[in-house]
Amino acid sequence: MTTLPVVLTQHPNISVDIVDLPDFKQAGVQLDLLRLDLVHPLISGNKWFKLKYAVEAVMASDCHRVLSFGGAWSNHIHALAYAGYEQGIETIGVIRGERPVRLSATLLDAERWGMTLEFVSRAQYRNKNEADFLAQLRDKYGSFHCLPEGGSGEWVVAGCREIFSLFNADQYDLICCACGTGGTLAGLIAAKPDGVELLGVSVLKGGEFLYEDIRNLLADSGVVDPDGWSLTLDCHEGGYARVSTELAVAMRHFTELSGIGLEPVYTGKAFLALQRKLKRGELPPGTRVMLIHTGGMQGLRGMQGLLSKKLP
Ligand SMILES: Cc1ncc(COP(=O)(O)O)c(C=O)c1O
Numbered sequence: 001m002t003t004l005p006v007v008l009t010q011h012p013n014i015s016v017d018i019v020d021l022p023d024f025k026q027a028g029v030q031l032d033l034l035r036l037d038l039v040h041p042l043i044s045g046n047k048w049f050k051l052k053y054a055v056e057a058v059m060a061s062d063c064h065r066v067l068s069f070g071g072a073w074s075n076h077i078h079a080l081a082y083a084g085y086e087q088g089i090e091t092i093g094v095i096r097g098e099r100p101v102r103l104s105a106t107l108l109d110a111e112r113w114g115m116t117l118e119f120v121s122r123a124q125y126r127n128k129n130e131a132d133f134l135a136q137l138r139d140k141y142g143s144f145h146c147l148p149e150g151g152s153g154e155w156v157v158a159g160c161r162e163i164f165s166l167f168n169a170d171q172y173d174l175i176c177c178a179c180g181t182g183g184t185l186a187g188l189i190a191a192k193p194d195g196v197e198l199l200g201v202s203v204l205k206g207g208e209f210l211y212e213d214i215r216n217l218l219a220d221s222g223v224v225d226p227d228g229w230s231l232t233l234d235c236h237e238g239g240y241a242r243v244s245t246e247l248a249v250a251m252r253h254f255t256e257l258s259g260i261g262l263e264p265v266y267t268g269k270a271f272l273a274l275q276r277k278l279k280r281g282e283l284p285p286g287t288r289v290m291l292i293h294t295g296g297m298q299g300l301r302g303m304q305g306l307l308s309k310k311l312p
Contacts, residue, residue, distance in 0.1 A: 028285030037295040045295015047079035053155035067092040068147040072104040075296040085113035152183025157221040160187020177292040178266035186217035198229035201273040205239040235273040248310035
């Protein structure tokens with residue numbers, strides 16, 4: 001019998017917040033927010049869904065060691081380290097870049113939860129999917145389950161499709177979320193009701209690769225691409241974790257009026273994409289929009305300085 005991981009067993013009880021922003025209201029557009037950021041204090045947002053079945057598979061196997069990849073402020077590394085700590089799974093985080101003198105708050109947390117950090121140069125990090133590189137890591141650490149960067153492995157579609165069990169998706173015309181690897185969007189696409197459009201907002205420059213990666217994730221899970229989804233590739237604001245003044249101002253506007261915090265790496269950019277669509281008249285009156293807050297607020301600790309510099 002397989003046991004679901006303790007931290008990931010309870011079905012999350014998540015609220016849908018109505019976001020009363022005057023610009024959306026005046027245009028007759030309803031904007032709601034799915035608060036996945038509240039799903040768990042430490043396995044936040046989409047991570048809860050991404051890790052659920054991956055951790056279950058690890059627990060059901062003989063090898064209770066997981067290795068994964070990320071940057072100094074990675075939400076995935078943070079959530080994985082905590083899930084491993086709670087579950088008695090040994091975790092190894094392969095971190096992009098040399099070990100700094102002072103670790104980021106994210107990596108300090110991860111180490112505190114028992115994760116072993118393996119710092120590799122940016123050049124080595126680019127080989128993260130190569131057999132030779134993984135073989136070297138196996139020589140060093142013994143056997144492990146390898147979870148791809150961002151946690152978008154073979155279980156991501158099964159986990160993320162369950163996001164639809166949290167709200168009535170038929171009540172929306174457009175559902176929007178941020179995309180890094182595209183795993184979360186792939187899960188949503190797999191369970192999308194007919195007539196609902198999905199919009200993924202690439203937070204990376206050059207996000208064209210997402211089309212192929214998402215189609216591959218769907219195919220690997222035996223899902224026939226249902227259409228009715230698209231990507232916005234021009235709201236990355238210069239690239240991953242880059243911030244523009246327009247983004248900083250949009251986030252401040254959102255938070256001042258709704259009382260809900262965003263972070264600029266993911267959900268902030270997804271909101272910006274919706275705001276730009278509204279300004280361009282691409283959301284007709286009567287459109288009902290659900291923005292998915294995919295969490296990651298822990299990463300804000302590394303972005304506050306940049307954000308305030310960008311504010312006029
Ligand atoms: C907070 C947050 N939102 C959205 C995403 C994007 O998810 P995905 O990589 O599945 O596209 C990530 C990265 O995993 C994330 O950390």
